Amino acid sequence: MKRIYLFCDNGMSTSLLATRMQKVADQHNLQVEIKAFSDKEMPMIVEEYNPEVILLGPQVKHIYNKVNERYGNDRPVLVIDPKDYGEVNGERVLKVALKAYKERKQ
Template structure:
């Protein structure tokens, strides 16, 4: 599965990305993740199975959905984002993929 993280600046999202990669490896999940800023979401979404947005850019969700054309988009809950709660984040990914 390929996930794109969309955020404002990238610092906290890069930390989360590393946690997600480690969690997926530990769980044996075939997983790749990349991150981009909100302004590059359309270009960076090529090949993504789903897009997760940081809570700080959740107000842009409708715009991202519009520009990525049919790729499921979700917002990571602030509490999960803040502590890097990978089990909950992966449950969120699974629900996005199931609804696609």
């Protein structure tokens, strides 16, 4: 099962998006686990669960370089598009995450 984990300031604002993404994944019978967390939990979560994709909420895009430097060799690290984030477009964000995962695997 692939893990796609979203991180933002508190994990609260991304939780609705993660729920919508999981619903889309379930509707398409995709074997993925999508969860949201606070960026402060990232080191512990990444070490323990080793997600295949890390998504950052637009409000924490300032940590992208640091996160990508630390974790980007092993997995895609992406900042969620602000428009998709604002519209809580779970389908679009899931497609972007899965595309990045597939491209990395090739």
